[in-house]
Amino acid sequence: MASVEDVVVGNKQVLLKHFIPEGAPKETDMELVTTGTIRLRVPEGSNAVLLKNLYLSCDPYMRPRMTKHEDSSYVDDFIPGAPITGFGVGKVVDSSYSDFRTGDYVWGQIGWEEYSLITKPQGLFKIHHTEIPLSYYIGILGMVGLTAYVGFYDICSPKKGERVFVSAAAGAVGQIVGQFAKQFGCYVVGSAGSDEKVNLLKTKFGFDEAFNYKKEPDLTKALKRYFPEGIDIYFENVGGSMLEAVLQNMRIKGRIAACGMISQYNLEKPEGVHNLFLIVSKRIRLEGFVIFDHFGSYPEFEEKVVQLIKEEKIKYLEDIVEGLENAPAALIGLFEGRNVGKQVVVVSRE
Template identity: 60%
Template sequence: METTVSNKQVILRDYVKGFPKESDLMIVIASDTVELKVKPGSGAVLVKNLYLSCDPYMGILMREPSPSTLALMDSFVPGKPIAGTGVSKVIDSDDLAFAKGDFVWGMVDWEEYSTVNPAGVFKIDVNINVPLSNYTGILGMTGLTAYAGFFEICSPKKGETVFVSAASGAVGQLVGQFAKLMGCYVVGSAGSKQKADLLLNKLGFDDAFNYKEEPDLDSALKRCFPKGIDIYFENVGGEMLDAVLLNMKTYGRISVCGMISQYFLETRDRLQNLPDIIFKRIKMEGFACYDFMDKFPKFLEFVLPYIKEGKLIYVEDIVEGLENGPRALVGLFNGQNIGKQVIQVARE
């Protein structure tokens, strides 16, 4: 029986300027092999990574840190593996809360094997009959992000109008479905006809449009929301946000989850319609999901019955092989994925 294994990793070459490229990341075999036993007394947990999550915020962490980005989290370190949410299998453990063979999810480096801090991972209940990959998304940080941003910040009411940008993505697809479950009227925007059709025909949105085919976003929103928008779940920023502000109702709420159109610009778009926040008394709040970790049990209590009843659909875009991780992550920033982008590192 082997006692050590090699460890394939995805390394950041150097801080990224402008749009990330596949060449900004490289696949290496770590110089040190991995011992398949943890040291007694270390309190460590050794895991084999099965699935890794691709998320837009990871592009921010590839750039040189600034006071603004450091308020979110530490940047990746050039020459070291990048990190994100993963689903893993415990190989060995010196923590009584985790046993060999347990499945866990939490923050891991992008590599085949990781030694993790037990405080940063969560044990998966295998009696919940869902794919393990779902813990990179609907049952993990992505699901909590959608739940907290929509319910905790926007306080939706039945009959309200809801607009979701990047609506076919990992978070947006859930927000739209949560809104429908609340009895809201929901419209989503996406970057292709295929994605807009997905929103309408599979995810149950009331209306959807491909923003790339709309010469005037203000007109598109007025067409979809002739009486205005109560809630906007923001994933895009820039011109989309500017157009939304013109179409918000008085006392509208905007949950700012992401602004992916702005992350890689050297000169960011300047908004023209910010005074509408004052005129219409709009609540606009940015957030990160870890601000709401205390709500995770409440989130699971809400979402699990809907999953079991088949009332929530979750679309995943799974790419096999850690070596294909850079392509999948960079493709996310170009809108090439449909649904939650996941990398399958190993078989369960």
């Protein structure tokens, strides 16, 4: 009988085949490899963790990582021929790192593969609340939820009764931001790309109003309709023409948390914003933020949001795809608006 050290198993992986210089990514830019293997033991003398991967996250920030950047970016480019990486949940198979033991559940940056050997496990977070669905830790209890929390409370400095607009509001981050704002006592409007999503915003997530931006020929007029007295807080997820319309409708001393600009990621020539002087004349605070700078806030955030979930004071919607082989299609779907809620890929349920 083979010893534990001798056990080798198959390890399917999704690789980036090549860098994508511009335009929308395609499924064929990625490749499922089924011939890989991995030893179910961390290397002797290492300080590593071996994970069996359970859930993977599809996120808009992954698109820029598919392009080669000459200048440094806030997150490393993917490596052609190597597994795509992103946030995920895994179960510890073996560990030589003192903070994790076999059988623990963790979340953090892992590979798009069945098993991942993590050589820098200091970046992983141990999951303590296993009574809550584990997939939540790549969503509402992971990077996504922390992004909504930091962006709304820390960057936007809200006041009760203020008027809040959230773009891409039915997405993973937007649905949570809107609920934080409602609980805080704000008036909240969201935009989304389908009537189905608009209905979800109003009936499931409790937004005061919502609209389908694809049906609005003039976004500036649409926002004026929902915010006749102007916008105090804008949670920015899309950029481009939406940002331009928002600036026109911002109130004096309004705040904008720039989380992402998904409408620009696949454009050969990004859309310009021509009214940036309004930031000066309206004394608007526009602040971009990267969630990797704010993981120190995670323990406080986790305890607050776990309690909200247990008390059923916050709703959360996942769009779940089964199977590692379907991960490329799920990622591409983000940029086509196919997902409703947080896009999750199930690699294994245990």
